[in-house]
Amino acid sequence: MVFGLYTTLHNNHNNISKYHDLNVEPVWKMGWTGLGVTLSVLDDGLQYSNIDIGPNYEPSVSYDVADLDAQDTDPSPNMNSSDNSHGTHCAAIMAAVANNSYCGVGVAYEAKVGGVRLLEGAVTDLQESLALSYGLHKVDIFSASWGPKDDGVQVDGPRKLATAAFQRGVTLGRNGKGVIYVWAVGNGGYKGDNCNLDGYASSIYTLSVNSLTEEGLSCFYDEPCSSTLASVYVGGHHHHPGLLKRKARTLNVVVPELNGQCRDSFQGTSAAAPMAAGVIALVLQANPNLTWRDMQHLVVQTAMKTNDTGWRTNSAGFHYHLIYGFGSLNALKMVTAALNWKNVPEQRNFTLKVTGVPRKIEAYKSTVVLTTVDSSVYINYLEHVVVTLTLKHRKRGLLEMFIISPSGTVSQILTKRKNDFMTSGFKNWKFMSVNLWGENPVGVWQLRIINHSNMKGQLLSATYQFFGYHS
CATH class of the missing domain: 2.60.120.260 (Galactose-binding domain-like)
Incomplete structure (x- = not known):
C-alpha cells in the first residue's frame, strides 16, 4: 500500500497521538474498501485518464454542465490552465487506486468515481441544480468544495432550482434512502468568515466538514459555525504562516497533478470534504441500508474530541464545538457502529x-x-x-x-x-x-x-x- 495521504491515513509522525488520523487502516483490513459504492465530485473537472483515477473512473455519472450547449459527457478540465486540477485532486483523495506506485491511495480505493465539470466562469442556478442531480440513479455520494466567496462579506446560498435539487437528492437518491452530500465549510476563517452564511454548507441536507492540523488543532483558515458536523485531519498550520517566525513544513495530502507529477501540499477544507466522502463510502459498503440522516447520526455519535479547548456538552450528552462540529471522523468507529445500525425513525x-x-x-x-x-x-x-x-x-x-x-x-x-x-x-x-x-x-x-x-x-x-x- 502506498500511503500518499500521510497525515490522514497513517500518521506516524513523532509525538502525535495514534488517533490523529482517519483510523482507516483497520477498516481496510476488515475488507471494506468502497467496493460497490459510487462517488461524484462536483468541481472544475476530472482528469479521468490520470493514472490514480482511471481504473476506478465511472463515466455514466460524469458530465460537463459548464458548457450545456455542448451536451458533453466528458468532464475533463480545461487544460489551458493549471489551476483546473482541483476536482482531480478531490477525486483522487476519495478513490485513487492502490498499489500502483504513483502519488497515493484513496480513502475508498475500490470505489467508483465520476465527476461533473461545473466551475468554469459564472455558474447559474440551473447548472448547479443539474450538477447536484446528475447520475442520481447511480451516485451514492456527492462531494463539493465550493460555495460563496470566503471573504467574510458574502451571504449567499443555493437558489430555487439548486434547493429543489438537494431535496430531490435526499428523497429519491439511493432508491429513496437519499444520496449523501458532503460539503466543505470554506476557508475564510482568517478573514473572519462564518460558514452559517454559506447556504450550501449550512443546509440540513449537507454533511459539512472542517479541517484539522496533524496535532488535532484548528487550521488558521477554519470557519466557525453551528452547522458543521465534523472535521478531518489534513495537515497545515494552526496559525497563519505569515505570522510564524519559523515556517515549519507540515504534513499535507499528496495528490496527482494534471501534468503527471505529484503534489504534496494539498490541504484546506477542499481536501477535508473528499476525505470525509471516502470514509462515508467505506461505511456505505459496510451497511448499504443507511439513509442520509443515518449517516449524520453516525457522525454525531462516533466523532472524537480534538485537543483544543472550547468544547461544550448539550443536554443529550453530545460534545460539540463551534469549529470542529462533533469532532474528528474516525473510520473504524463509524464502520463498527454502522454494522449493527438500526435506521432512525421518519423525519x-x-x-x-x-x-x-x-x-x-x-x-x-x-x-x-x-x-x-x-x-x-x-x-x-x-x-x-x-x-x-x-x-x-x-x-x-x-x-x-x-x-x-x-x-x-x-x-x-x-x-x-x-x-x-x-x-x-x-x-x-x-x-x-x-x-x-x-x-x-x-x-x-x-x-x-x-x-x-x-x-x-x-x-x-x-x-x-x-x-x-x-x-
Missing part, C-alpha cells in the same frame, strides 16, 4: 413563528426574544434547528447571535465578521444549528442578539424550524 419537522416582533435592537445591548414550544409537538429528538430571520442593521458584521434551548444549551449561530461592513442586514436568512442534536425541543427557547455597534437595528421577523423524530 418530522414543525415551524414556529416568533411572536413579539418587530423588536428594536439597541446599541451595545443584548436583545432577547423568548418563544415557547408546547408539549403537543410530535418531536422529542432534535436533529437540526433552523432560525430564519429578517433584520435591519447598518453594521451587520458587529452582530452576534445565539439560540438557547429549553435545557440551557447555548449555540452560537452567528459570530462577528470583521470584514462585513454591509448595511443591508439579513433578509429571510436561514441560520442552522446541529448543536442541539438529541435534545427535546419542548420548553422556552431564547434568541439572543448582541449588538457590538453604536447603531441601532430592528428584528423584523423570526421563525424556528425544528427537524427530528419521535422515539
Whole structure:
C-alpha cells in the first residue's frame, strides 16, 4: 500500500497521538474498501485518464454542465490552465487506486468515481441544480468544495432550482434512502468568515466538514459555525504562516497533478470534504441500508474530541464545538457502529413563528426574544434547528447571535465578521444549528442578539424550524 495521504491515513509522525488520523487502516483490513459504492465530485473537472483515477473512473455519472450547449459527457478540465486540477485532486483523495506506485491511495480505493465539470466562469442556478442531480440513479455520494466567496462579506446560498435539487437528492437518491452530500465549510476563517452564511454548507441536507492540523488543532483558515458536523485531519498550520517566525513544513495530502507529477501540499477544507466522502463510502459498503440522516447520526455519535479547548456538552450528552462540529471522523468507529445500525425513525419537522416582533435592537445591548414550544409537538429528538430571520442593521458584521434551548444549551449561530461592513442586514436568512442534536425541543427557547455597534437595528421577523423524530 502506498500511503500518499500521510497525515490522514497513517500518521506516524513523532509525538502525535495514534488517533490523529482517519483510523482507516483497520477498516481496510476488515475488507471494506468502497467496493460497490459510487462517488461524484462536483468541481472544475476530472482528469479521468490520470493514472490514480482511471481504473476506478465511472463515466455514466460524469458530465460537463459548464458548457450545456455542448451536451458533453466528458468532464475533463480545461487544460489551458493549471489551476483546473482541483476536482482531480478531490477525486483522487476519495478513490485513487492502490498499489500502483504513483502519488497515493484513496480513502475508498475500490470505489467508483465520476465527476461533473461545473466551475468554469459564472455558474447559474440551473447548472448547479443539474450538477447536484446528475447520475442520481447511480451516485451514492456527492462531494463539493465550493460555495460563496470566503471573504467574510458574502451571504449567499443555493437558489430555487439548486434547493429543489438537494431535496430531490435526499428523497429519491439511493432508491429513496437519499444520496449523501458532503460539503466543505470554506476557508475564510482568517478573514473572519462564518460558514452559517454559506447556504450550501449550512443546509440540513449537507454533511459539512472542517479541517484539522496533524496535532488535532484548528487550521488558521477554519470557519466557525453551528452547522458543521465534523472535521478531518489534513495537515497545515494552526496559525497563519505569515505570522510564524519559523515556517515549519507540515504534513499535507499528496495528490496527482494534471501534468503527471505529484503534489504534496494539498490541504484546506477542499481536501477535508473528499476525505470525509471516502470514509462515508467505506461505511456505505459496510451497511448499504443507511439513509442520509443515518449517516449524520453516525457522525454525531462516533466523532472524537480534538485537543483544543472550547468544547461544550448539550443536554443529550453530545460534545460539540463551534469549529470542529462533533469532532474528528474516525473510520473504524463509524464502520463498527454502522454494522449493527438500526435506521432512525421518519423525519418530522414543525415551524414556529416568533411572536413579539418587530423588536428594536439597541446599541451595545443584548436583545432577547423568548418563544415557547408546547408539549403537543410530535418531536422529542432534535436533529437540526433552523432560525430564519429578517433584520435591519447598518453594521451587520458587529452582530452576534445565539439560540438557547429549553435545557440551557447555548449555540452560537452567528459570530462577528470583521470584514462585513454591509448595511443591508439579513433578509429571510436561514441560520442552522446541529448543536442541539438529541435534545427535546419542548420548553422556552431564547434568541439572543448582541449588538457590538453604536447603531441601532430592528428584528423584523423570526421563525424556528425544528427537524427530528419521535422515539
